[in-house]
Amino acid sequence: MTLSMYQASVPVFTRALTNLTHVLKKGAEHAKSKNVSDEVLLQTRLIPDMLPLIKQIQIACDMAARGAARLAGVEPQSFEDSETTLEQAYGRIERAIEYIKSFTPEQIDGSENRTVVMKMRTGEMTFAGQAYLFGFTIPNLFFHCTTAYNILREAGTDIGKTDFIGQA
Known part of the structure; x- marks a missing residue:
């Protein structure tokens, strides 16, 4: 059986973002138990020169949404980066x-x-669809989902590999 570009993208993107919501909710529960505000949690970073949790979430969403649109041959929808609360992050x-x-x-x-x-910012990048999916979009999506996971884990959230991977 052949794997289609749709099967290799939309379900993968959806699962990654669904699992991101799952680990974020566990992170929110942990933060609440420690009296850590949404703002503090969403601005948490692994190290000073890395982007904070909220930016990791925003980029992961953008990678998946823009990836699907570009593969479909349409102009990607724009999402404003204005989330400051966990509820807004879940909505994004x-x-x-x-x-x-x-x-x-x-x-x-x-x-x-x-x-x-x-x-x-550095100019234009041109890809064939398959190279764009497998060499750019999926690696970037998982980089930012993994970084969000790592920020939450480092903050003390009780999450593990099965939380990140989710249910098959």
Whole structure:
């Protein structure tokens, strides 16, 4: 059986963000038990020159949402980076999941060779769809989900590998 670009993207993105919500909720419970405010938790970093938890969440959502849109050949929806509370962070993840799920297999399948051009601070990056998915989007999505997990874990949240991976 062949694995389609849709199967390799939308369910993977959705699961990663769903699991991010799960570890974030466990982190919120831990923070609450220690009288740590949403603001403090969301601004927690592993080290001073890394982005805080909220930025890791925002980037993970953007990677998945923009990834699905670009594979579908449409202009990605923009999400404003304005979350300051956990409820807003959950809402951001939920909106990203809804957006990702709005794409159909017909829009994404066959995108292996679709040209994806991204405007970056350093210039444009151009990929074929398959290289974009497997060499850029998925690694970046999991980097930011893992970093969010690590921030929560380092803050003392009782989470483990099964929380990150989720249920099959």
